[in-house]
Amino acid sequence: MKSCFIIMALSCIALLSFGFKGEGGEEKIFPYPILQHKLPNGLNVVTVKYDSPGLASFFIVMRVGSRNEVEEGVTGFAHFFEHMMFRGTDKYPRNKYNEILKSIGASANANTSLDRTIFHMTGNAEKLEVMFDIESDRFQRLHYSEHDFKTEAGAVKGEYTKNIANPYEQSYENTQNTAFDKHTYKHTTMGFLKDIIDMPNQYKYSLEFFKKFYRPEYCTILVVGDVTPENVNSLAEKYFGQWEKGSYESKIETEPVQKETRFTHIKNGNIPPFLGLNYKGPAFSDKEIDMPALDILASILFSQNSELAKKLVINEQKVRSINGEAADSRDPNLFSIEASLIKKEDMQYVKDEIVKALDKVKTSGVDEKILSETKSHLKYSFAMRLDNTTTIANSLSSYIFLTGDPESVNRLYALYDKVTVNDIITVAKKYFVPTGLTISTISSDAEGGVK
């Protein structure tokens, strides 16, 4: 990382000018040039050169996730399909693929969430062509038997079994299901258990799924590390250039406006009482001010040094921990505030205190000094994280799946700089309303009991 950040003091707070400038002279938070190259079939190729001798991260970001699961009975399929991608091709059957992967000595895996599926490898940069070869083969020519398909469904159920042992995971599942009626964010990425159990029956649908979504227009290849864009682009053309473009687009229903507060509760006395306030929020955007303003508001209200945390966690000791943030997703999702309590009897009090803090922002805004400190906090947090190829690739992957363009990171941080106290008041009034709220609770009581 270049250590050429320029800092100007203003009331002891840094106004940051970060070290990388774009072609138009604009300052960018991301400290390296992001080189993009689009193939005629729609595949985007992104290269970031980074001083990591001999090492590269190779990421394939597919803009398909549980958000795309619009049909009845197939929730969890994007994640299941990520598993199926490891079941081999005619050229590289499963064992051969594993053998090659092993020979590269890379750290490799995949994961799925609401809006995307990511396949990633970090390893020897000299093996980049091998990575391109084996990955391009499965992305274009995946071939598995019906038996392999049914067998893999058991592993997915095993994954659900280990996850759901955690009561917070159960609460998350219930919260999404309660807060949403029509939009596919109603189900988690794992899917509903009934659909997971039925997965082995969906072999034909899986073939359809591959044809619809595993297409170049859904895909970005991202390589970070000891590589050149010329080499990355030419390998992409060689191995992915023939990939046929598709035409499918999911028709995702818009969530109707929520009209009243909703509730979901889990009876479990074996963990600390839990309170979640989940407000309907906006979609991610690098153009509108809403999400950046909410991010800053979240940091001001719920970070460890916030007034609320000082009151509830440090002074009154009624709460073990509190946090709040807006989920970054392609469609409007939830702004969730979560508190782990000492006593279940304080549940209503804690809810009232959180709402009071939100209302105070609506009427009085926030202190200019805190606003400035928060902008500094966000930028330095980001800058300090970028210290290896995997973290850099992971960070850019988020913006790739959210907007399709990794430059979004620079636009987002430029927007953070522009957020004013008035913007924060506006978003607080707009989003923190009882009609957009879903309250989730866990306690030993039969009901949540929070109004």
Add this chain to the structure above:
Amino acid sequence: MKTLLLSLLIMGTMFAQKVIELKQPESNKVVIRLMFKNGSIADPAGKEGLTEATASLIAEGGTKDLTFTQIQDKLYPMAAYYYSSVDKEVTTFTFAVHTKFLNEFYDIVKGVILTPAFDEQDYKRVIANQQNYVDQVVRASSDEEYSKKALEDLLYRGTNYQHLIQGKSESVKTITLNDIKEHYKKFFTKNNLTIGISGAYSNEFLTKLKNDLGQLSSETPAIPEPAKPNSSDGITVEIVAKDNAFGSAIFAGSPLSITRANDDFAALMVANSYLGEHRKSYGVLYQKIRETRSMNYGDYTYIEWYNNGGGNMLPPSGSPRLSNYFSIWIRPVQIAKQLNAQYKELSGIKLGHAHFALRLAIREIDNLINNGMSQEDFEATRTFLRSYIKLYPSNSVEQLGYSMDSDFYGRKDYIKEIDALLAKLSLADVNNAIKKYWHTDNMFVVVVTDKSEADELAKSLKENAPSPMSYSNFVKSGLPKEVLAEDDIVANYKLNIKSVKIVDSKDTFK
């Protein structure tokens, strides 16, 4: 990985602390790690959890000059952070800051380590959270982590390694603020400290850091010897029965006499990677249990402690241990209650998959002990490891952590040295190491499962009764004959089980 100059120096200082340096002049940050050789084995009897409480109160409390909230206010615009981490044999404080704020941040670092306030209100908050962890969280948040911790409790029962780092339900209640102050003075001293520093710092800064840390207590801490794991007579099983478990989470283990410090470790690394490399699909256990039989999410083996296996893809630094054991992690498999409800064809079964899975895993290890690895598998696995281990120190904090762990084990650079040892290995070295260090006749097994499964599982294990695999029709219809034939052998494979006990979840970690 971005360093132009990467130097590793270990030097004595005027106060006898060790200093491990990783200079990275192009970095935008400075990381300081202070490692005290103490750990939970330094907890006095009856005060289990005291080292954790002390470290937490230092990291989550105020200093002589600043309250905890004042510290948080100062850190916020810098996005600087620090945290403590206690393991069995060491406690580590990690501090990270952007170079622009190093001097301001350092004032806080100094206060935190040298003049903690040990404030009554901070103490109440920290100890309440620790109490809650041992009372509730450890049992309720992840059955697989629970089974791993319960295995350590069984392997080390009656020793200084047995208790959770956070202590026991009863012992945490007895920890007073005064205990913490005394423990800080006795066990967080300049005589058991290793200083680690990386990033873009000056020599003057390091000199100041070393001099300041010389103000730590000058007592010589009496650190007990880390206990060796118990030897089991036959296979000892504890079934932890809890309400509403969705599956059976299994951890098994047996003592291992070597650590990273021994050169034989390289040979065992190859065997272990082949059998069950963490979170990799190449391992034999993963292939047989997950990939072929669809029984769970993954199956791995370990030749040293691996912190938070569910969350980490690469082994994190900061928990070096001289006491060691070999372990098998079988992620939750299905229980009868769930299978009954989910598949008509399995509505009559009384036992889920835990017994079969355990048999299969142990049989594979037996096969490896008896037959060894093939030349081909040996070469492929060694090639993999020689590349893969270089990814372990994945970021600036981990690079420093790996250097400090190397020093703990008496090595200069563990990754480089293990690579050189791997390069020299022969197949015979690996197969000899397997025979010498692994055995399955005497081990400890913990299964965390639902109350509805416990009795039937205990009976089946005790009687060494056949445990035929109960597949859903989906999977069974397409399984090759060889797999079904192997299943018959596995279902009747004799395990040397001598003791099976059911423990109620609320009675664990006592």
